[in-house]
Amino acid sequence: MRSIRGAISAEENTKENILENTKLLLEEIIKENNLNTEDIISILFTCTKDLTKVYPAVAARGLGIVNAALMCCDELYIEGSMNMCIRVMVNADINVKQSEVQHIYLKEAKKLRPDLAK
Numbered sequence: 001m002r003s004i005r006g007a008i009s010a011e012e013n014t015k016e017n018i019l020e021n022t023k024l025l026l027e028e029i030i031k032e033n034n035l036n037t038e039d040i041i042s043i044l045f046t047c048t049k050d051l052t053k054v055y056p057a058v059a060a061r062g063l064g065i066v067n068a069a070l071m072c073c074d075e076l077y078i079e080g081s082m083n084m085c086i087r088v089m090v091n092a093d094i095n096v097k098q099s100e101v102q103h104i105y106l107k108e109a110k111k112l113r114p115d116l117a118k
Contacts, residue, residue: 009108022059
């Protein structure tokens with residue numbers, strides 16, 4: 001089992017924008033790590049306190065991730081931290097070295113891990 005991290009920024013606090021960005025992030029994680037939805041054991045989602053219109057897990061269900069455990073939580077607020085941010089930790093049953101895992105940071109969230117951003 002491996003954990004895959006990722007984050008993406010949202011442009012606005014709307015149901016549509018949160019779901020669109022979450023879907024984009026999950027699709028990139030799936031593609032870059034050669035996953036299928038059955039490989040995914042669980043996903044932990046966090047959102048900053050300014051994203052309040054929908055649970056990001058709804059996007060995962062829309063992608064067919066229906067057997068994995070999904071949980072949504074508030075991101076810890078730290079002064080000066082990024083706003084409008086969705087973060088994920090995907091736990092997947094894959095047989096690769098940790099160094100081969102592709103962590104995905106998109107849009108403004110690339111600033112969180114410039115060492116990993118593509």
